[in-house]
Amino acid sequence: MNLILMGPPGAGKGTQAELIKASYPVPHISTGDMFRDAVQEGTELGLKAKSYMDKGQLVPDEVTIGIVEERLAQPDCKEGFLLDGFPRTTAQAEALDEVMSKQQRRIEAAINISVPEEVLIQRTTGRVSCTRCKSVYHVVFNPPQQSGICDKCGGELIQRSDDEEETARKRLQVYQQQTSPLLDYYEEHGILHNIDGNRDAMQVFADIQEVLASIGKSQ
Numbered sequence: 001m002n003l004i005l006m007g008p009p010g011a012g013k014g015t016q017a018e019l020i021k022a023s024y025p026v027p028h029i030s031t032g033d034m035f036r037d038a039v040q041e042g043t044e045l046g047l048k049a050k051s052y053m054d055k056g057q058l059v060p061d062e063v064t065i066g067i068v069e070e071r072l073a074q075p076d077c078k079e080g081f082l083l084d085g086f087p088r089t090t091a092q093a094e095a096l097d098e099v100m101s102k103q104q105r106r107i108e109a110a111i112n113i114s115v116p117e118e119v120l121i122q123r124t125t126g127r128v129s130c131t132r133c134k135s136v137y138h139v140v141f142n143p144p145q146q147s148g149i150c151d152k153c154g155g156e157l158i159q160r161s162d163d164e165e166e167t168a169r170k171r172l173q174v175y176q177q178q179t180s181p182l183l184d185y186y187e188e189h190g191i192l193h194n195i196d197g198n199r200d201a202m203q204v205f206a207d208i209q210e211v212l213a214s215i216g217k218s219q
Contacts, residue, residue, distance in 0.1 A: 026079060027077060073103065088182070131156045
């Protein structure tokens with residue numbers, strides 16, 4: 001199964017990616033992981049990406065696409081993959097389709113986890129993380145036993161600057177502007193599956209499993 005997982009910050013993509021990875025024999029591939037691996041391995045494209053990242057600049061599409069192509073050609077992707085964080089634009093989606101065509105494969109499902117904006121804001125602004133062991137809590141949904149103190153190591157819990165409400169709303173606005181055309185693209189290709197993410201994680205996963213079962217039947 002060749003899958004794309006989509007959803008705004010706070011939609012629960014990370015949780016669903018872990019559940020999919022645990023239940024299906026496909027690697028979970030995030031853009032950040034791909035870049036880090038390519039840089040660490042010292043590939044030509046990895047070094048190109050590093051030169052932009054070191055300057056705080058966005059990595060150009062042609063470099064990103066090349067890294068994606070190299071990663072999807074690796075043996076562990078033979079039975080499929082779960083792409084997270086890519087593509088982000090229709091231009092990248094078109095380039096990904098070209099990559100897949102070269103490998104005589106295709107994207108079979110784009111799974112979009114949708115959650116109302118106010119719920120996303122509540123989820124993201126309530127997150128706090130440990131300064132020492134990086135464990136993440138939520139003041140409403142997963143509070144620590146003692147306010148401001150990590151259960152695991154006793155470290156101080158703080159809110160990340162990008163989880164403050166004003167920043168979170170800006171991130172959501174950028175995401176919606178960027179992703180709306182991408183959702184249309186996959187809708188037109190008949191592979192978009194919108195999943196209601198405003199529920200218990202296992203209920204969301206059950207719906208995703210139904211989508212994946214339908215893919216298996218159509219093969």
